Amino acid sequence: MSNPFEHHLDKNPANYQPLTPLSFLSRSALAAPNHTAIIHGNTRISYAEFYSRSKKLACALAQKYIGPGDTVSVMLANTPAMLEAHYAVPMVGAVLHTINTRLDPAIIAFQLDHADTKVLITDREFSSVMKAALALAKVKPVIIDYNDLEFPQSGEALSSIDYEAFLAQGDPDFKWRWPQDEWEAISLNYTSGTTGNPKGVVYHHRGAALMCYANAISTGMTRFPVYLWTLPMFHCNGWCFPWTITMVQGTHVCLRWVRAKAMYESIVANKVTHLSGAPIVMATLLNAPDDEKQKIEHVVAFNHAAAPPPAAVISAMTDAGFELTHLYGLTETYGPATINEWDADWSALEPAERSAKRIRQGIRYVALEGLTVKDPETMRDVPADAETLGEVMFRGNIVMKGYLKNAKATDEAFAGGWFHSGDLGVMHPDGYIQLKDRSKDIIISGGENISSIEVEEVLYKHPAVAFCAVVAKPDEKWGETPCAFVELRPGASATSDEIIEWCRAGLARYKVPRHIVFAEVPKTSTGKIQKFKLREMAKDA
Structure with a gap:
């Protein structure tokens, strides 16, 4: 027996559209055209202008024959250009690849080649590392030079194509492309690659759109929030907040540093x-x-x-x-x-x-x-x-x-x-x-599993500890033992013996670090502690 709720009730353009976060910008430009969408230094950009600039950038990219399946890479700080790229690139069906601005040339070159980058928008602040990366890369993308007008940088221009001039070539009434399938890729983000080449994580329009609703609900956002960009937009596309804030007609407050x-x-x-x-x-x-x-x-x-x-x-x-x-x-x-x-x-x-x-x-x-x-x-x-x-x-x-x-x-x-x-x-x-x-961070000492997080929780309770990380140090007798790297608060002091005694009061004896290293704890640009570096340092500690 056929299901009556499926009979002649098919998807059609009137009742089904692929989900995409791109529609949020066009709606906000309609609902709040004069509301401030972006603050950057002394610059104020309204929603009407934000939408217009994004369409112009999309049009200019299309004129360079950029379309579905192409990758546009950006090496940008948290600036208006980064927000515009989050809309303009997928508006032509292309995939946005945001590069971690703290990476070294070799890793950037790998990403550019792996992504088969067709266009690269790069900020002058990062000219030195990007120039070195391009020299190593096999791809030869069209390069667009971005010089932050609010915070001009002294770095070399890697292209004669200026971002604002490139934008000016575009049509503000450009008819952008709605994805034909919400499963289409919208962005490409690379993992840290601590154990080899980084892996390219592909996001789709559906996931990005649903994240926006979830972000707004989870963070209690209503209409017109004011969002400070402390999170790098290159990191997981800023957790999808470049699209989320626009959805609720919020104000993006850019923060370069x-x-x-x-x-x-x-x-x-x-x-x-x-x-x-x-x-x-x-x-x-x-x-x-x-x-x-x-x-x-x-x-x-x-x-x-x-x-x-x-x-x-x-x-x-x-x-x-x-x-x-x-x-x-x-x-x-x-x-x-x-x-x-x-x-x-x-x-x-x-x-x-x-x-x-x-x-x-x-x-x-x-x-x-x-x-x-x-x-x-x-x-x-x-x-x-x-x-x-x-x-x-x-x-x-x-x-x-x-x-x-x-x-x-x-x-x-x-x-x-x-x-x-x-x-x-x-x-x-x-x-x-x-x-x-x-x-990979579990420490196995004498057959016992030791959670580095558990040891770190005790260390963080010490009043002199600002940052800490615990990793495995090779040990002839036990296989490996906990080694703690400790960064003290400004003006604070502590000795290795004091730290060890503190841990003994809060941990089983076999979990207590045998080695304490006082040093600055290496972190990624998003604030994550780089344990792979510490594991190497621990071998010589």
């Missing part, structure tokens, strides 16, 4: 309502000299990812006027895929219990269909006992299409119908997950 003085000034002057970032952004704000700080009279929502900050930092941020929301995700999940949804009853708990709730990664994001912790060998769910370790896995519409030109890695990542994160965690009885470590 993440520095305390500029952040405080912008938060106060522009009445910023939201920002995102890693705990390094919190540390930058809290550790700023008094003459750079400003009193914040309104509540600012701060969405933070990476490792949860210690309780003292959470308390200090709250006192400074920030409302914190802990998120967790990966490049492969368009950025945040879980949220620590706060239960009001938890606020009445004792401080230690409350802190234990805060550091959990939480439950699935609104746009994610499945989140679990499984034994990666048997693919069975681990018991929800907050103790049994397993691999955190995801499934749903905000999981990547796969890895570009890497079928083997894609198949491995999706084995058993779930995306394997490589992160180890536990499931709590209430359904909230908590990370315990990356699978």
Whole structure:
């Protein structure tokens, strides 16, 4: 018997359109044409102008024969050009590749070749590294020179094609291309590549659009938020916030450099309502000299990812006027895929219990269909006992299409119908997950598994510790033992013996670091601690 609800009820242009975040800009330009879409230094760009400039850039790219399946790479800071690229490039069906501005020439060259870049928009601030990368790369893209008019850079122009002049060639009434299929690629983001060449993570229009709805709901955004760009837009496309903020007709406040003085000034002057970032952004704000700080009279929502900050930092941020929301995700999940949804009853708990709730990664994001912790060998769910370790896995519409030109890695990542994160965690009885470590960061000492995160949590409670990271150090007797790298707070002091004694008070004896190294802890441009570098350093410690 046929289903009557399917008979003659087919998809057609009137009742079905592929999802895409591109439509958000055209709608906001219609609903709020004169509202400020972008603030950059003294520049103010309205939504009508933002839409017009994006269409002009799209048209200019089309005139260079850029279209579906082509890659446009950008080496840009958080500037208006970066926001315009997030719309203009997919408006012609091309794929946006945002390059991490902290990478070395060899890795950039690999990415340009792997992505088969046709057009490169590059900021003069990064001319030196980009010139070296282009010399190594096989591809010869059309290069567009971007010189930030608000903050001019002294770097060499790598092209005679100026960004603004290129834009001027375009038609502000350009009829941009709606994706024929929401599964079409919209962007390309590369993983860090700490164990070999980076992998190219491909996002689709559907996932990007759904992330926008989820972001707005999860962060409590209503119409006209003011968003400070502390999170690099090259990182997971800024967790899809370049599209999200536009969807709710918000104001993008560009921030070329993440520095305390500029952040405080912008938060106060522009009445910023939201920002995102890693705990390094919190540390930058809290550790700023008094003459750079400003009193914040309104509540600012701060969405933070990476490792949860210690309780003292959470308390200090709250006192400074920030409302914190802990998120967790990966490049492969368009950025945040879980949220620590706060239960009001938890606020009445004792401080230690409350802190234990805060550091959990939480439950699935609104746009994610499945989140679990499984034994990666048997693919069975681990018991929800907050103790049994397993691999955190995801499934749903905000999981990547796969890895570009890497079928083997894609198949491995999706084995058993779930995306394997490589992160180890536990499931709590209430359904909230908590990370315990990356699978490669677990320290196996004398047959015992030691979670580096657990050791770091104890270290972070020490009043002199600003940053820390624990990695495995080879050991003839035990195989490997914990080695702690500690970065002290400005003006603070501590000895190795003091740190070790502190750990003994909070950890089982076999988990206590045997080696303490006082040094600046290396971090990525997004604030993540680079443990692969520390593992090499630990061999000689």
